Structure formats: structure tokens, C-alpha cells
Amino acid sequence: MQGAGAPAVGDNGAMTLGKGRFESFSDGVFAIAITLLILEIHLPPTVSRASGSSAQAKALLEIWPAYLVYVASFATIGIMWLNHHALFDAAQRITHGVIVANLVLLGLISFLPFTTEVLGRLGLTQATVVYYGLTMTAIAFAYLGVQIQVIAAHPGSAQKLTRWNIVGMTAYPLATVVGFFVPLLGVVLIALLAVFYALPRNVRVARFTPGPNVDAVR
Secondary structure, X not given: OOOOOOOEEOOOOOEEOOHHHHHXXXXXXXXXXXXXXXXXXXOOXXXXXXXXXXXXXXHHHHOHHHHHHHHHXXXXXXXXXXHHHHHHXXXXXXXXXXXXXXXXXHHHHHHHHHHHHHHHHHOOOXXXXXXXXXXXXXXXXXXXXHHHXXXXXXXXXXXXXXXHHHHHHHHHHHHHHHHHHOHXXXXXXHHHHXXXXXXXXXXXXXXXXXXXXXXXXX
């Protein structure tokens, strides 16, 4: 297995990357994105230190949609990081295709704090929830792209896409459509999808197992 050094060139002339460096960079992006979420929760400008206790309490309750979206986004990024780790734990090859697909995924993960801010500032409306749902859908498809590239990087692997993948491909678009008609329900469905992918059985399904004849990139 290649170490955590700079990009190298494999036997077929394609660029490869050390697994340690690849995972460290990915973990850093996940950590920054999940930290930025809390910075997008803001108090209403009408409340201040001079406001009475009842007014302050009312202001804290008024931003309940921001709390809900924060939980949904935090859970999504957290579970995505967990499944990302399960996918690459036993992977032996980090090819150019894997790197590019992973960058697309990380770019969308980094974009999620902005969509969370949009919901927090504008509220649960048709436009904001659909915008949020489309971002989640794009993340789900990007993760599928990473899986496909990992499988392609390990010829001979018995790994296949399963119903686990189909859930994300269908449920996130469905939640987006539901959110157009009932915005609150759309966000709740997205949060429940994070719970679904957090179940131990589903995390085990995300784990990639290379074939016995797959050699590590050197």
C-alpha cells in the first residue's frame, strides 16, 4: 500500500495518491463542514441583551427551524463521514478516478453549510427546502460516484451496488418533492434518512471488501 506521501504514478501510468494523505484530507473537509454548521444559526436581530427574559425565550423558540435543519445537516455529514470511512477502510487503491469523484463529493459536503444558512435565514419555504433537498440529492449521487470509482479501482472485487444505494437515489429526490408541498415534512424525511444510514447494519453494508487477488498500488 502506498504511504501518505505525494501523488505518484501507478504501473498503468495513472496518478495515484497515498491512502493516508487521501483520508486525512477527506477527514479535514468533513470536520470543517460540520463545524461551520453551528455558525449558521443566528438570533433574530430584534432581540438583544436589553430584551426581557420572555422576549429572549420567544426569540430562541422562533428559530426552531434552524435547529431542525442543523440536526439534519449535522447528522447527514456525520453519517456520510462514517460511511466514507467504512468504504475506504479496506480499500487498497486510490486512483485518479477515486480522487476526482471524492473531490466532487467533498465539494458538495462543503456547500451544505450554505444551504443550511439559507434555510435558517429564510425559513422553511418551498424554495429553500427544495434547494436543500437538491443539495442532499446531489451529495447522494456524488457518494455513489465514489463507490463506483472504488469498485472500478479494484478489479476482481465482488462488491456490487445494492438496495442500500437505491434508497439514497430515490429517497432524497422523493423528500425534495415532498418538501415542495410540505416543507417541514421534507426536512424531517431528510433527517430520517440520516438515521437510516446510521444503523449498524447499513454501515456494515457500506464497507468495501477488495477481492483476494487485488494488489495494492505501489
